Amino acid sequence: MSVIEKVKDLFVDEEKIVWQCDECDEEFETFVKETEPTPDSATCEHCGSTSTSVRRRAG
Numbered sequence: 001m002s003v004i005e006k007v008k009d010l011f012v013d014e015e016k017i018v019w020q021c022d023e024c025d026e027e028f029e030t031f032v033k034e035t036e037p038t039p040d041s042a043t044c045e046h047c048g049s050t051s052t053s054v055r056r057r058a059g
Contacts, residue, residue, distance in 0.1 A: 013033070
């Protein structure tokens with residue numbers, strides 16, 4: 001990675017993704033850089049299930 005890419009990477013904001021677990025119905029949050037796509041799923045912090053749905057993504 002070049003120096004310019006490293007500097008640009010420092011200024012990329014993160015966006016919050018709010019997930020809802022399909023198993024226990026709890027909501028939890030993860031964060032990704034605004035330039036990254038939304039992941040297909042996340043692991044529930046409450047029960048460990050990977051059966052989750054995106055509720056919203058906000059910067």
